[in-house]
Amino acid sequence: MPKATFRIWRSEGQGSGEFKDYSTEITEGMVVLDAVHQIQAESANDLAVRWNCKAGKCGSCSAEVNGMPKLMCMTRLNTLPLENPVLIEPMQAFPTIRDLVTDVSSNFEHKKRIKAFKPKKPEADGTWRMAQADVDRVQEFRKCIECFLCQDVCHVLRDHHLHDEFVGPRFLVHAAALEMHPLDTEDRTADLKKLHGIGYCNVTKCCTKVCPEGITITDNAIIPLKERVADEFYDPIKKLIQLVVRKR
Amino acid sequence: MPQLEHIHYDVLVIGAGGAGLRAAIEASANGVTCGIVCKSLLGKAHTVMAEGGIAAAMANVDDRDNWKVHFADTMRGGQYLNNPRMAELHAQEAPECVRELEGWGALFDRTADGRILQRNFGGHKYPRLAHVGDRTGLEMIRTLQDAGIHRGVAVHMECAIFSLLKDGDRVVGAFGYEREKGRFLLFSAKAIVIATGGIGRAYSITSNSWEYTGDGQALAYDAGAELMDMEFVQFHPTGMVWPPSVRGILVTEGVRGEGGVLRNSLGKRFMFDDIPANYKASTADNEEEGWRYTQGDKEARRPPELLTRDHVARCIMREVRDGRGGPHGGVYLDISWIKERIANAQEHIKKKLPSMYHQFKQLADIDITSEPMEVGPTTHYVMGGVRVNGDTQMSNVPGLFAAGEVAAGLHGANRLGGNSLSDLLVFGRRAGRCAAEFAKEHGGGKINQADVDAAAARALAPFDRVGGAGPYQVQYQLQKDMQDLVGIVRRQDEMERALEVLKTLKERSAKVGVVGNREYNPGWHTALDLHNLMIVSEAVTLAAIDRKESRGAHFREDYPDKSAEFGKVNTVLKKGPNGEMQLRREPLPELKADLKQIIEEMK
Ligand SMILES: Cc1cc2nc3c(=O)[nH]c(=O)nc-3n(C[C@H](O)[C@H](O)[C@H](O)COP(=O)(O)OP(=O)(O)OC[C@H]3O[C@@H](n4cnc5c(N)ncnc54)[C@H](O)[C@@H]3O)c2cc1C
Ligand code: SF4
Numbered sequence A: 001m002p003k004a005t006f007r008i009w010r011s012e013g014q015g016s017g018e019f020k021d022y023s024t025e026i027t028e029g030m031v032v033l034d035a036v037h038q039i040q041a042e043s044a045n046d047l048a049v050r051w052n053c054k055a056g057k058c059g060s061c062s063a064e065v066n067g068m069p070k071l072m073c074m075t076r077l078n079t080l081p082l083e084n085p086v087l088i089e090p091m092q093a094f095p096t097i098r099d100l101v102t103d104v105s106s107n108f109e110h111k112k113r114i115k116a117f118k119p120k121k122p123e124a125d126g127t128w129r130m131a132q133a134d135v136d137r138v139q140e141f142r143k144c145i146e147c148f149l150c151q152d153v154c155h156v157l158r159d160h161h162l163h164d165e166f167v168g169p170r171f172l173v174h175a176a177a178l179e180m181h182p183l184d185t186e187d188r189t190a191d192l193k194k195l196h197g198i199g200y201c202n203v204t205k206c207c208t209k210v211c212p213e214g215i216t217i218t219d220n221a222i223i224p225l226k227e228r229v230a231d232e233f234y235d236p237i238k239k240l241i242q243l244v245v246r247k248r
Numbered sequence B: 001m002p003q004l005e006h007i008h009y010d011v012l013v014i015g016a017g018g019a020g021l022r023a024a025i026e027a028s029a030n031g032v033t034c035g036i037v038c039k040s041l042l043g044k045a046h047t048v049m050a051e052g053g054i055a056a057a058m059a060n061v062d063d064r065d066n067w068k069v070h071f072a073d074t075m076r077g078g079q080y081l082n083n084p085r086m087a088e089l090h091a092q093e094a095p096e097c098v099r100e101l102e103g104w105g106a107l108f109d110r111t112a113d114g115r116i117l118q119r120n121f122g123g124h125k126y127p128r129l130a131h132v133g134d135r136t137g138l139e140m141i142r143t144l145q146d147a148g149i150h151r152g153v154a155v156h157m158e159c160a161i162f163s164l165l166k167d168g169d170r171v172v173g174a175f176g177y178e179r180e181k182g183r184f185l186l187f188s189a190k191a192i193v194i195a196t197g198g199i200g201r202a203y204s205i206t207s208n209s210w211e212y213t214g215d216g217q218a219l220a221y222d223a224g225a226e227l228m229d230m231e232f233v234q235f236h237p238t239g240m241v242w243p244p245s246v247r248g249i250l251v252t253e254g255v256r257g258e259g260g261v262l263r264n265s266l267g268k269r270f271m272f273d274d275i276p277a278n279y280k281a282s283t284a285d286n287e288e289e290g291w292r293y294t295q296g297d298k299e300a301r302r303p304p305e306l307l308t309r310d311h312v313a314r315c316i317m318r319e320v321r322d323g324r325g326g327p328h329g330g331v332y333l334d335i336s337w338i339k340e341r342i343a344n345a346q347e348h349i350k351k352k353l354p355s356m357y358h359q360f361k362q363l364a365d366i367d368i369t370s371e372p373m374e375v376g377p378t379t380h381y382v383m384g385g386v387r388v389n390g391d392t393q394m395s396n397v398p399g400l401f402a403a404g405e406v407a408a409g410l411h412g413a414n415r416l417g418g419n420s421l422s423d424l425l426v427f428g429r430r431a432g433r434c435a436a437e438f439a440k441e442h443g444g445g446k447i448n449q450a451d452v453d454a455a456a457a458r459a460l461a462p463f464d465r466v467g468g469a470g471p472y473q474v475q476y477q478l479q480k481d482m483q484d485l486v487g488i489v490r491r492q493d494e495m496e497r498a499l500e501v502l503k504t505l506k507e508r509s510a511k512v513g514v515v516g517n518r519e520y521n522p523g524w525h526t527a528l529d530l531h532n533l534m535i536v537s538e539a540v541t542l543a544a545i546d547r548k549e550s551r552g553a554h555f556r557e558d559y560p561d562k563s564a565e566f567g568k569v570n571t572v573l574k575k576g577p578n579g580e581m582q583l584r585r586e587p588l589p590e591l592k593a594d595l596k597q598i599i600e601e602m603k
């Protein structure tokens, strides 16, 4: 059986840590997560890693593989150059708890601050009618598996550490799902500007590129929200967007 | 004791899947304080993986459907070992529970007239599964999670409970740890709801995640609660078989619901060869009729691919055993053939089964819109679990409730697809309400410090056993032995061997040592899980040895037929005074006359 080397970040808590090399056997069809598990069972029993479904459905196994934000369970080894060690690191936008496990609790705090769903009154029979066409748009946003890879690449969070001021792409998607929900009656526009910091997003689209669910985060969620905000408040970015949109 | 945090709630819910979240929301709505603990992050529980849908007789697609038909289907599927009261309540309350989800923001696929769309699934007479493409579980857990955090439920993520604490007969607390720092946690509570899910990690080929180590069953059992129906482990007929690293990952029944067919290596639709007598009248006898059924023709009967899971799994085993399987020990599941029947088949498949499309494309280099998948059975669900009162979900231990996959009763000998998600909602809600009532009626109990100290010492013991067996190796061995000896096809001698093996594995697991420190240490966690896996494995094996017949998911080569005698009893297990596992056959609960009549009418 061929072997490959995995260069994995090992750390005890925040800050300090080092890369360690592990060599393990490779079999057909293996994904990065399989290699990590094999190493864990063979030679690093305490190697910390999150996972659940192993099928790209739960969003637990996010990490950076050769510098790219990925779900480890969906990253096939045959897509990586195995002549060199495969570099596996935790997501860099979040504090590391240990090894590949990061502190993503800020995300759960953001969620709490976004105003909850508030439905309009049901029809006489106690149910609602909605057309599939109106549901489609929001269903795209609701595909989100909360892997937080988009949060990981967004420069506002990753480089500028503005976790307190900016909710980040995942939660703009969440807000969009609520705002565009055919039944919702709540208004989140003022919050988006003041509390959630939508103005920090300068539409670089890095988030859209890494989303494993293929959600068109920027075009379908963020820009329409920005437009709503701009309709209510002045937003310098709006001019830019209008320019971009017109050009296409 | 150092590093011990003490937290109090009126109601403590262990497990944040569909059942736990629904219970917590309900408890909270009933005016008590409520906390919920889960081993993973919030929203990552097994429920997130459910694909096909939620069974509820809303009659949106076929107006002949109603709770009685759903009840009769559930009982037939469970081979009449179900707790009839639970089957009745489940069928009656599921539609309301689905609508409740919609009121909290869930967005199901729609019918042409704008109502919730329902799809066909094995064993359900009419299209009954409310769904969102093939990611219904995600929709459900996200809706419940978001509803929960806005309704005052306190969440403790990445915490595991490893023992329950009692005051006399009654349960009054739970002891566990938080994974990040490895600190111990002590919860005191007036009532506790267990909603920890299943036991699939006792087997090597499984659709279940690392969380499914039977914790709830073992916690309850150790606290004196009875387990029931543990011999009934569902092997889902269609799991991925290739490549090896994805072996066991589920291929939703929705594929067959949308017209997918099973073929052997000769290209034959082998499911037509063996249709059980009690399903003959309702099953198509030709391919044309089966196809019409999947496309919504109300006059047509279902194709045999949609027979109950136990039966389909065994037919697949037979084809493979008799040399008609594929190159990797499976059979072929083909949805791409529908291009012969409908225009735009490729787009249609991607729209209806998006995550299946991606799963095969990314993990197996297979495009399911143009070629068949190779599939085989995978360990999926446990029908058995904590024995509860059908109305309240309380176990025989006062104050201890159970809901969801961890509880027994609703599904009998075999669960119908879609009946789990509805189970979580109906009985999660009931458990939450009854636990809140119990908490209001009873004051707090007293926690015995000696019990806490003992639990802490047990948890830390693996750190002192340097040089012992590795925890993963013991777990792998257990999984392999259970798969080989107490799997889909069972035999007396093999199961007796399993009991021997379990004995030695128990000894080995008592010697397991862990390396590293207490902070987020998966090795330590795996070592602690072994205790639970041993209990549920022994329970499955003992119950399977005792039931000398074949029924539902329990198939014995040495007793291939149903027996009238065993058709009258559930198998109940309880911890004896000396720590030994005791088994008894418990007569089925009485079937009320009106329910009996429904069953007769719909036979
Ligand atoms: C791939 C797949 C597809 C499925 N598709 C369908 C479907 O289409 N329709 C359907 O009806 N059913 C389906 N099922 C079955 C259904 O999803 C599960 O039975 C159901 O989700 C179980 O829900 P639960 O709430 O009981 O437990 P789970 O959702 O598994 O939640 C268990 C919770 O308990 C926690 N926990 C466990 N042990 C401990 C402990 N010791 N301490 C603290 N917390 C603990 C876990 O962290 C988790 O939060 C599917 C299952 C799988 C695997
Ligand atoms: S588009 Fe906005 S949210 Fe997305 S990565 Fe760029 S700045 Fe961040």
Ligand code: SF4
Pocket (backbone or CB within 6 Å): A059, A143, A144, A145, A146, A147, A148, A149, A150, A151, A169, A170, A173, A210, A211, A212, A213, A214, A215, A217
């Ligand atoms: S939007 Fe996409 S990348 Fe962001 S958390 Fe959701 S699934 Fe992950």
Ligand code: FES
Pocket (backbone or CB within 6 Å): A050, A051, A052, A053, A054, A055, A056, A057, A058, A059, A060, A061, A062, A071, A072, A073, A074
């Ligand atoms: S383990 Fe669930 S997404 Fe990777």
